Amino acid sequence: MKIEANTQRDVHQRLARHLDWNLLRTFIAVVECGGFSKAAQHIHLTQPAISHALKRLEQSLGLKLIERNARRFDVTDAGKIVYAKAIEIHSQISRLAEVPLPGDQQVYGHLRLLFASRLQSAILNSLLQQFHLKYPEITLSVDVLSSAEIQSRIERGLGTVGLCLMRDSPRKLRSIPIISQRYGLYCGPSHKLFQRSGVAASDLRHEDFITFPSDQIGGVLSPLAIFREQHLYRGRVVATSNNLEEIIRLTEIGIGVGLVPMHIGSDFVKEDRLFALPPLDGISPIDVHFIWNSEVNITKAEDVFIDYALKFLAKAAD
Numbered sequence: 470m471k472i473e474a475n476t477q478r479d480v481h482q483r484l485a486r487h488l489d490w491n492l493l494r495t496f497i498a499v500v501e502c503g504g505f506s507k508a509a510q511h512i513h514l515t516q517p518a519i520s521h522a523l524k525r526l527e528q529s530l531g532l533k534l535i536e537r538n539a540r541r542f543d544v545t546d547a548g549k550i551v552y553a554k555a556i557e558i559h560s561q562i563s564r565l566a567e568v569p570l571p572g573d574q575q576v577y578g579h580l581r582l583l584f585a586s587r588l589q590s591a592i593l594n595s596l597l598q599q600f601h602l603k604y605p606e607i608t609l610s611v612d613v614l615s616s617a618e619i620q621s622r623i624e625r626g627l628g629t630v631g632l633c634l635m636r637d638s639p640r641k642l643r644s645i646p647i648i649s650q651r652y653g654l655y656c657g658p659s660h661k662l663f664q665r666s667g668v669a670a671s672d673l674r675h676e677d678f679i680t681f682p683s684d685q686i687g688g689v690l691s692p693l694a695i696f697r698e699q700h701l702y703r704g705r706v707v708a709t710s711n712n713l714e715e716i717i718r719l720t721e722i723g724i725g726v727g728l729v730p731m732h733i734g735s736d737f738v739k740e741d742r743l744f745a746l747p748p749l750d751g752i753s754p755i756d757v758h759f760i761w762n763s764e765v766n767i768t769k770a771e772d773v774f775i776d777y778a779l780k781f782l783a784k785a786a787d
Contacts, residue, residue, distance in 0.1 A: 493526065493555040495512065496551065497555050498512045505519045505520060532547040556625050576604050576606060578768050579607070579608045582611045582629060582632075583631040584611055584613055586613050592782070596778060597609075616633035616689060617711070623762050626762060626766075629767070630760065630778065631760045632647070632758070641763065641764045643762075645779075647782055648756070649757070650755050651750075651753075652755065653748075654727070655726065655729050655734050655737070655738070656720065656743070657720050658723070658741070670700055674700075678727070678728070679716055679725045679727040680716070680727070681728070682711060693728055696753065704725070717729060759782065
């Protein structure tokens with residue numbers, strides 16, 4: 470038994486000395502992207518390089534992390550544990566560069582902002598502008614993600630704040646609504662209703678829809694689902710996407726009637742790429758929330774930004 474204990478200790482020491490952090494970083498990308506090809510695009514490596522990195526990591530740990538073949542991609546139980554630990558390591562490493570120099574009164578650091586796509590807000594623009602003027606040494610990175618992914622990353626401490634749609638706030642997250650978006654119904658040039666005069670709501674009763682996965686009763690976009698139920702729209706949902714650009718693309722090429730934020734749809738209407746359908750005043754507004762995690766260790770820069778943002782938003786609401 471003593472030999473086994475020493476062997477296990479040797480393994481731990483060898484890992485601490487020789488494990489390449491980049492292998493864990495690559496593994497995180499593979500898990501979060503759900504595959505090798507998407508991970509390769511995300512972190513700008515070739516797919517063979519991704520495969521080689523995973524093989525090296527599995528050999529270093531002596532564990533099988535991912536089961537995959539032509540049809541399946543599954544993270545093993547061991548892989549899920551390693552992923553959780555890798556996330557913890559990533560969170561700590563990303564904060565090393567933010568340690569202040571002795572005697573330096575300037576606030577340094579980096580903010581990871583996670584935004585839902587195509588947000589338009591004068592308040593948000595002013596917040597970022599004024600914060601940068603006051604704290605010019607704090608740098609920013611902005612990732613555009615689905616609302617579900619934004620919440621997931623903020624929960625895991627992989628972002629400073631997020632701006633996203635949300636229904637229920639998870640226990641770890643705090644949030645305040647800051648923007649309201651109205652959604653409208655649109656069709657593309659090849660659709661039979663495109664630029665037809667006198668289109669009524671009843672004309673949409675049997676049309677197919679393109680929408681977001683969360684457009685269902687109980688989902689983030691449930692007011693849209695409720696609206697369709699109330700108006701007895703019986704067409705199928707023929708396509709869904711978490712990506713607004715893809716919703717617009719599918720609507721524009723005529724796959725069905727698309728649900729699009731009105732401030733975005735109006736620009737496409739001006740270019741004759743989309744046509745607005747009733748109700749022309751849109752559907753119930755959906756709130757975009759400012760979210761942050763109150764239970765993770767944050768840097769000075771992150772603390773300063775969250776405090777500044779909350780005071781700024783409270784003043785703007787008065």
